[in-house]
Amino acid sequence: MLFDYIIVGGGSSGCVMANRLSANGSRVLLIEAGPDFPPHAIPDDILDGNPTRAYYNQRYQWPSLTAAVARTSNRRVHYEQARVIGGGSSINAQVANRGGPADYDEWASTGATGWDWEGVLPYFRRLECDLDFRDRFHGNSGPLPISRADKGEWSGFVNAVSTAFEDENIPYRPDFNGEFRDGHSVVPLTNLARRRVSAAMAYLPESVRARPNLIILPETTVVKLTFSCRQVTGVDTDSKTGQLSYRAQTVILCAGAIHSPAILMRSGIGPGKALSKLGIQVIADVEGVGKNLQEHAGVAISAYLKPKDRMLPTATGYIQMHARYSSGHDGCPLTDMAVSVLAKSAWHPVGQRLGTLNFWVNRVYSTGTVSLVSPSHLAEPEVNFDMLSDERDAQRLKSAFRFVARLINHKALVNIALDPFPSTWTGRAKRIGKYNRLNYGLTSLLAGLMDSSSSLRRSLIRFAITDGRSISDLLTNDELLDRFVRQNVFGNFHPTSTCRMGSAQDPTSVTDPSGRVHGLSGLRIADASVMPFCPRANTNIPTIMVAEKMSDAILHEREQQ
Known part of the structure; x- marks a missing residue:
């Protein structure tokens, strides 16, 4: 069977694409490497509004994917990337931040024409059904519900942090997706009645799955693309039932910032010299594939909470408060730093007693790489984030540590956040976090x-x-603080930009603003890998926006043919 579209990856962007492109009768095949759960069979841990069980369920992850975090620490960690229908939206914290207008205006200025704020706002509105705000910034009829917990659900710890933020000129703002200034707020969530709503739930309900022109193929890995000269004609796949090929007029990669470039490179699209060394025939020498990898680099400070100041079991969400503020560092924009406030740090009894201030560089400049170690799809790509390689990121994260250390000793917190300590995301913490x-x-x-x-x-x-x-040890010794930050920096599972959009004359870009891969036909990319840089936001909602905008461009072009 010849499909109109093969969509590779059933994560957030793939679910959007499958819905939108099949709506007009086009023949669509959606291929997902992980399991599929139709609406009547969604596991309880995915449905749970508290994400910590699903996040730690290895059934939903790429089991062998590791990453080098920072070159100065020689530390490789298991990198928890979703491999399940709905992708990250099925296991993440459900945070529905957009980023600010300046992010997207800068995208456009770097060559992603049409992706300025006015160009992307209609697609943010299209994806959402905001249950709290009705104005020009928000949509109220989209498939994805956006809700917010009431401030009345804030724990004693979170209320005390709010008081401390106010005294630091980081005021409360009711709408984090409509006021793009320094401030703290209740967190907008892809959550309805304390239950997760993933992209799969929102975009692939029974009515969409019933379309005869849409086929969902789970637990199937795309090995590589197939070609006729420089025209992509389909994909080769591998699954428990064997190796099969599928053909399509257009293949759309939605496999994410790690696996989309890996598929390209295994197929002969990428840095020519590196591919040739692996014995891969070069179809298109596209130097930018796998370059420019970005991630929000962060560390954390935690403290013991008395029972009355902990998160209530009935509270909505997991992250109760989010804040952004401006570092004032030379050459960095406003709202370039972020803090998530958790009154429960993990699912287990120790985590239930700890409050955490998780802070990160919201506008990063460090870049890493995704590369191949083997032409085989059985070998995961080499992922090197190289966090803090740009000195602006390192200096701001150290300054953020000092700021949060001061914050947690604020008079409102000193009798609530007891025995604060620098929190490390070590192998031990990860092992104990498994459910x-x-x-x-x-x-x-x-x-x-x-x-x-x-x-x-x-x-x-x-x-x-x-x-x-201790915190005081680090504050009194800058060399020790620098070493701690570089050895313990972690990502927030927001990888982007490894197939970035841009002009065909830009040697670092991979696609044009419509997602077409430079120099090839029949191939597009429509996931977080095309973002020119990581926006100042959790990346799930921006990724869904990218897919909404890309699908609209594809359908518009089809109408013109």
Whole structure:
């Protein structure tokens, strides 16, 4: 069967594409490497408004994907990228930030013509059904509900942080997607009645799945693209049932910023010299493929909370408050830093007792790479984020540590956030975060010890939770702080920009503003990899916006033919 469109990847962007392109009768094949869950069979951990169970379920992740975080730390970690229908929207914290107008105006100024704020706003409006605001910034009839928890659900810890923010001239703003200035707010969520609404739930309901012209093919890996000269003709796949090929007039990559460039390179599209060394026939020498990888670099400070100041079990969402502020660093824009405030830091008993201020560089300049180590699809690509390689990012993250350390000692927090400590996302913390009975039992024991005595709690924090360094140790020694930040920096699972949009004359760009790969026909990309740089936002909503805008461009061109 010849399809009109093959969509590679059933994540957030792929679900949008499958819905929009099949609506007019086009024959669409959606291929997803992970499992598919139709509306009547969605697992409880995905539906749960608290994401920590789904996020730690390895069934929904690429099991062997690792990443080098920063070149100075020699640290490789398992990088939790979704491999499930709905992609990241099925396991993430459901944060529905857009970023600000300046992000998209800068996208346009770098060669992504038509992607300025006025060009993208209609697609942000199209994707959403905002349940709280009705004005020119918001949509009220889109497939994805956007809701916000009431401030009345804030825990004692979050209320105290709000007071501290006010005193730091980071005021409360009711609408984070309509006021693009420094401030803190309740978090907009892709959540309805305390339940997750993923892109798969929103864009692939039963009515869409019933379309006879739409086929969803789960648990199937795309090995590479097929060609006739420089025309892409389809894909080769691998699954439990064997290796099969499918043909289409247009293939659309929606596999994300890690796997879209990997598929391109395995197919012979990418840096020619590197591909030739691996024995891959070069179809198109596109130097930008796999370059310009970006991610929001962050660290965290946590503290023990008394029972009355913890997150209530019935509270909406997981991240109760989000803030953005301006560092004032030379050459950096406004609102270039961000803080997420959590009154519960993990699903387990220890996490339930810890409040966390997770802070990151909201407008990053460091870039990394995605490259191949083998032409085989069985070998994951080499991912090197190279976080903090741009000194602006390193200096701002260190300044943010000092700022948050001061914030957590504010008079409103000093009797609420007890025994604060620099929080590390180490192998130990990741292992204990896996959702299982053993970890529940172990953390129950540790939590009981933490509750029993303040001196025992401080000893556990120093020797079992942290690496022995206190906040004061780091604040009094800049060399020590620099080392801590570089060794413990982590990403927020917002990878972007490895197939960035731009002019065909720009050697670092991979696609034009309509997602067409330079120098080829029959191939487009429509996911976070095309973003010229990582916007000042959690990236799920911007990714859905990209797919909405790309699908509209494809349908418009089809009408003109």
